[in-house]
Amino acid sequence: MRRITRFATVGIASAALALSATACGKTSSDAASDSGEIKAAIAYDIGGRGDQSFNDAAYAGLSKAEKELDVKGTEAEPSDGEADADKVQRLTSLARAGNNPVIGVGFAYAPAIEKVAPKFPDTTFGLIDDSSVQGDNIANLVFNEEEGSYLAGVAAAKVSKSKTVGFIGGVETPLIKKFQAGFEQGVKDTDSSVKVLSQYLTQPPNFDGFVKPDLGKAAAQGQLDKGADVIYAAAGLAGSGAIEAASKADKWAIGVDSDQYNQKGLAAYKDNILTSVTKDVSGAVFNLIKSVKDGDPQSSEIRYGLDKSGVGLAESNPAYTKMTEVTEAVAAAKQNIIDGKIVVKTTP
Amino acid sequence: MRKFDKDRLLLGLAGPVLALAVAFVLTSVVLLASDRDPIEPFRLMFDAASFSDVQVLIINQTGTYYLAALAVAVGFRMNLFNIGVDGQYRLAAMVAALIGAAVELPGPLHIALIVIVAMLVGAFWAGIAGILKTTRGVSEVVSTIMLNAIATSLIAWLILPSNFGEQPPGSNDLTTGDIPESGWFPALEVTGGEIYGFTFVAFALGFVYWFVLNRTRFGFDLRATGASSTAAQASGVDAKKMVLTAMLISGAVAGLAGMPTLLGDTHTYSFNFPVGVGFTGITIALLGRNSPVGIFFAALLVSFLDKTSADLDQHGYEKEIATIMQGLIVIAVVVSYELVRQYGLRRQQRKVGEELAAGHALKTAKEAAK
Numbered sequence: 001m002r003r004i005t006r007f008a009t010v011g012i013a014s015a016a017l018a019l020s021a022t023a024c025g026k027t028s029s030d031a032a033s034d035s036g037e038i039k040a041a042i043a044y045d046i047g048g049r050g051d052q053s054f055n056d057a058a059y060a061g062l063s064k065a066e067k068e069l070d071v072k073g074t075e076a077e078p079s080d081g082e083a084d085a086d087k088v089q090r091l092t093s094l095a096r097a098g099n100n101p102v103i104g105v106g107f108a109y110a111p112a113i114e115k116v117a118p119k120f121p122d123t124t125f126g127l128i129d130d131s132s133v134q135g136d137n138i139a140n141l142v143f144n145e146e147e148g149s150y151l152a153g154v155a156a157a158k159v160s161k162s163k164t165v166g167f168i169g170g171v172e173t174p175l176i177k178k179f180q181a182g183f184e185q186g187v188k189d190t191d192s193s194v195k196v197l198s199q200y201l202t203q204p205p206n207f208d209g210f211v212k213p214d215l216g217k218a219a220a221q222g223q224l225d226k227g228a229d230v231i232y233a234a235a236g237l238a239g240s241g242a243i244e245a246a247s248k249a250d251k252w253a254i255g256v257d258s259d260q261y262n263q264k265g266l267a268a269y270k271d272n273i274l275t276s277v278t279k280d281v282s283g284a285v286f287n288l289i290k291s292v293k294d295g296d297p298q299s300s301e302i303r304y305g306l307d308k309s310g311v312g313l314a315e316s317n318p319a320y321t322k323m324t325e326v327t328e329a330v331a332a333a334k335q336n337i338i339d340g341k342i343v344v345k346t347t348p
Numbered sequence: 349m350r351k352f353d354k355d356r357l358l359l360g361l362a363g364p365v366l367a368l369a370v371a372f373v374l375t376s377v378v379l380l381a382s383d384r385d386p387i388e389p390f391r392l393m394f395d396a397a398s399f400s401d402v403q404v405l406i407i408n409q410t411g412t413y414y415l416a417a418l419a420v421a422v423g424f425r426m427n428l429f430n431i432g433v434d435g436q437y438r439l440a441a442m443v444a445a446l447i448g449a450a451v452e453l454p455g456p457l458h459i460a461l462i463v464i465v466a467m468l469v470g471a472f473w474a475g476i477a478g479i480l481k482t483t484r485g486v487s488e489v490v491s492t493i494m495l496n497a498i499a500t501s502l503i504a505w506l507i508l509p510s511n512f513g514e515q516p517p518g519s520n521d522l523t524t525g526d527i528p529e530s531g532w533f534p535a536l537e538v539t540g541g542e543i544y545g546f547t548f549v550a551f552a553l554g555f556v557y558w559f560v561l562n563r564t565r566f567g568f569d570l571r572a573t574g575a576s577s578t579a580a581q582a583s584g585v586d587a588k589k590m591v592l593t594a595m596l597i598s599g600a601v602a603g604l605a606g607m608p609t610l611l612g613d614t615h616t617y618s619f620n621f622p623v624g625v626g627f628t629g630i631t632i633a634l635l636g637r638n639s640p641v642g643i644f645f646a647a648l649l650v651s652f653l654d655k656t657s658a659d660l661d662q663h664g665y666e667k668e669i670a671t672i673m674q675g676l677i678v679i680a681v682v683v684s685y686e687l688v689r690q691y692g693l694r695r696q697q698r699k700v701g702e703e704l705a706a707g708h709a710l711k712t713a714k715e716a717a718k
Contacts, residue, residue, distance in 0.1 A: 083409075083620075
């Protein structure tokens with residue numbers, strides 16, 4: 001008796017589920033609303049808003065568009081460890097709500113955009129950091145991070161007295177390896193006697209290396225102990241720990257993504273932030289939204305390099321701008337890269 | 349006898365229902381305390397669940413969670429706490445994806461190969477903890493947690509383009525290459541999307557789990573060893589062998605947990621492959637009290653919370669509400685199960701007491717008749 005009851009329960013439950021899935025014909029895409037105003041949406045990468053780095057830069061672009069272009073912005077956060085199907089669902093729901101453009105922040109959105117974009121041919125999809133998925137309504141916003149990092153390498157090699165500099169990567173992904181490759185090449189091209197200590201905090205799918213400052217701090221401490229006097233951390237929020245460690249030891253730190261000299265959270269350490277390798281995610285987001293609003297949406301690969309100031313080296317620290325020998329070397333290297341005389345590698 | 353079963357069923361249901369109600373009320377309290385509408389998020393979540401594409405997401409996720417929870421439950425029945433389901437699941441999915449992409453076989457064979465590889469890898473990874481436990485007495489809790497971390501590093505190394513992985517041009521992701529179409533598991537097309545075919549395999553496995561545990565000698569030995577290893581040993585069960593076997597089975601099932609996603613959707617293992625499934629599986633196995641039907645409903649509930657909360661932040665509510673609720677459910681479950689257990693125990697004692705008293709009376713009556 002008990003066997004039958006239990007078995008029947010399973011049967012009824014799965015049948016009911018299957019029925020509810022098939023019978024309930026309404027899909028969430030049917031609920032589309034059409035209004036006159038322009039709505040833009042960004043879907044964040046791991047970490048979400050408040051990471052003082054990548055996601056915040058995207059948000060800065062969106063809020064600038066809200067102010068200057070009178071666009072209504074929507075944000076959507078991912079859940080930890082979610083599957084592609086969840087990203088598909090998120091983008092679909094953003095697109096069906098009438099958002100245009102819909103921007104996926106980070107390469108993780110590539111498979112999802114590949115599936116969703118063809119279903120919404122009139123919506124422009126922005127994809128940051130990935131150009132493997134192409135389409136008429138997909139704008140791939142990619143950056144030459146290695147070029148900015150090369151300049152950081154030039155500056156680091158010039159200011160280092162101990163002839164040892166450090167690179168800290170957040171999570172060992174191909175994207176962060178571009179930072180490492182550019183930095184190492186920049187150092188070696190400037191002064192081949194300078195040693196580069198390179199190290200990663202975590203390996204995917206453990207993305208703690210982008211969010212935990214204590215990891216960055218410990219790694220920087222280790223490199224300082226080994227004699228490094230310039231530390232370049234490409235590690236998102238974890239990089240702030242590296243900046244703190246370098247500042248406490250009164251050595252140089254190089255920031256990443258945005259101009260970290262001007263960041264409020266790092267004000268206590270700003271005198272030791274030599275410069276920052278900037279990556280203009282916010283500008284790229286803004287440009288894409290503007291292009292949609294102007295009726296001429298961007299599509300295919302939009303590459304931001306040194307030439308378009310999509311990446312670059314910040315010059316807000318007066319101590320840095322005073323070192324004319326360093327800034328001249330950086331400026332010369334920048335010109336050489338733009339002219340194609342120096343080709344920067346993307347893998348270490 | 350049948351009446352007793354009904355009571356037990358009611359008692360069994362009381363635990364989760366009580367837990368759910370408490371979690372619901374506490375979540376509302378949290379919402380109220382943070383100055384939010386205490387009911388609106390739940391309304392939004394039920395709204396989301398009425399869409400057929402969200403329903404498909406829920407069902408697919410249920411399949412994955414169901415497998416992960418079964419893997420945990422096999423261990424629980426044996427008094428083993430396999431925290432390493434997540435690592436076993438990830439490593440198995442990764443290696444299975446590699447092998448699947450490297451070969452080309454006729455459809456069913458290709459799928460069978462991928463599935464078998466996944467089970468073997470999962471079993472192997474869990475087996476390490478099993479051997480450590482049986483030979484050196486290392487707690488499986490500690491060793492499986494450490495094996496999770498080792499699996500992360502091992503995968504990161506294996507997936508490097510210089511080893512076995514590849515980096516698609518223009519992408520910043522690393523993958524194991526695409527599995528040819530012969531290795532895709534057929535899906536059920538419904539309005540709103542595709543239900544991964546492997547989801548049905550997952551549910552069928554629930555029946556196998558029930559049958560093996562409750563209707564075979566092996567299952568009896570397993571439960572007996574779980575209840576008391578010394579008693580089981582005294583009755584001729586090799587407890588060490590049972591520990592190792594249970595770990596191997598648990599790992600093999602954990603290896604299967606990645607199959608719905610791998611065979612039905614991504615067809616490759618990449619940095620985007622879902623993580624944390626094994627940990628959710630622990631919650632679900634606890635909630636479902638290790639019973640195949642209970643686990644099914646628990647998996648359904650957690651998937652429901654996961655998927656319907658995804659859009660909350662677009663309506664101005666934090667999606668973490670669902671995370672809070674899941675956490676509260678787990679705490680409430682532990683407390684309410686204990687309460688219900690104690691109540692059941694007291695009730696049983698009272699009953700036995702009554703029956704004994706009645707029996708005693710009968711005996712004396714008989715004696716009196718003599």
